[in-house]
Amino acid sequence: MSQPAQVTADADWRTVTEAIEETVLDIHDLREDFADALDRLRQEQDMTDPHYDDRRDEELQHAERRREEELDAQDDGRVDGDYDLDTE
Numbered sequence: 268m269s270q271p272a273q274v275t276a277d278a279d280w281r282t283v284t285e286a287i288e289e290t291v292l293d294i295h296d297l298r299e300d301f302a303d304a305l306d307r308l309r310q311e312q313d314m315t316d317p318h319y320d321d322r323r324d325e326e327l328q329h330a331e332r333r334r335e336e337e338l339d340a341q342d343d344g345r346v347d348g349d350y351d352l353d354t355e
Contacts, residue, residue: 313319 313323316322
């Protein structure tokens with residue numbers, strides 16, 4: 268390949284590479300937009316669901332129990348995942 272042809276081929280390759288990189292970035296942006304839209308939709312559905320408050324309360328209670336268990340485990344010197352078999 269002659270020198271000018273090689274320069275043209277290199278420039279074409281850079282153009283293709285840049286287009287691919289831009290496409291990948293666009294895909295990442297679209298995934299983030301989709302995830303945000305899905306989160307908003309879930310929030311809207313949760314707000315219109317008559318059982319939303321009940322489920323939310325259950326989730327909060329479960330999270331609080333889990334936090335208390337973790338604090339108890341730390342107080343007892345247990346590692347996360349170890350359980351006090353006397354209480355379960």
